Amino acid sequence: MDSNCLFCKIVDKQVPAKIEYEDDDVVVFHDINPRAPVHLLIIPKKHIATMMDVKAEDLPLMSKIHEVAQEMYHKQELKGMRLINNCNKEGGQEVFHLHYHLWGWKE
Template sequence: MNAPTPDPDCIFCKIVAGEIPATIVHASDDSVAFRDVAPQAPTHVLVIPRSHYENAAALADHEPATLADLFTTARAVAEAEGLAGYRAVFNTGAAAQQTVFHAHLHVIGGRELTWPPG
């Protein structure tokens, strides 16, 4: 299967391509992790696939190994940040507050996280 074409209007595709700066904290062959510009906790990192899929469900359908890599990267980020625990969150669809339609995993920690969230 061919990888999808980057979306020229997608901010995350532009970060992957190096066209927009980001504070990269980890990278693999399949993913890039960088600090969120509007953090919701002391540690708030976004882990994105290098390939463009609209959301986590589409990524799972087309590149399940890349989806697994996002979680492996999330663990590596949490360990590097010294987090005792962390939350890994996908917002899928506008109704779930997804605002950038490029699959991305939020890694959130560094403070007490309440349940249920928002």
Template sequence: MADSNPTVFGKILRGEIDAPRVYEDEYCIAFKDLQPQAPVHLLVIPRLHLAGLNEADAGQEALLGHLLLVAAQVAKEAGLAAWRTVINTGAEAGQTVFHLHLHVIGGRPLSWPPG
């Protein structure tokens, strides 16, 4: 799990890098993005190291659903009535940390398409 995860998120999970956590349970943590792109920018990451959504399989179905429910919970707790949840998969899609993570972004009008 986090012990063999060389990414910045592995370091956060191990406590080597401090990140302001807003949620934590046995499956995931959520914290404030260290480089926010909006007034509210939270990340939800599983404790299980999956490089991206493309590595998930049917065995992670419950975990993936849990991550989405946590994303909605932390968005509401941050006072958001509307927000965007983003999962980038692969470098060409904008993924820079290769540990599955959900962005929860809000607090300002968000345009579409995003990129």
């Protein structure tokens, strides 16, 4: 955990969020500024700053994140989606805790 990280604070329940899914490894919550009809954030509970900080030991966690994205696709009854990861400031990353934006459409 990073005590200054907004997403770590959401994981630790210090900051409220509309949680859609949670297990021992992953949390999914609604983005407060949605850019699509469905806009979820999928994050690992483990603090990993960026995609470039993922280690070999984290690969099962990365696989789980993609499995959860598939679950959310079906749970939300989506017809299409985009799964987006912004990496580093120059790549548009604003919160330095690895996360995916799931943008979904039902029609």
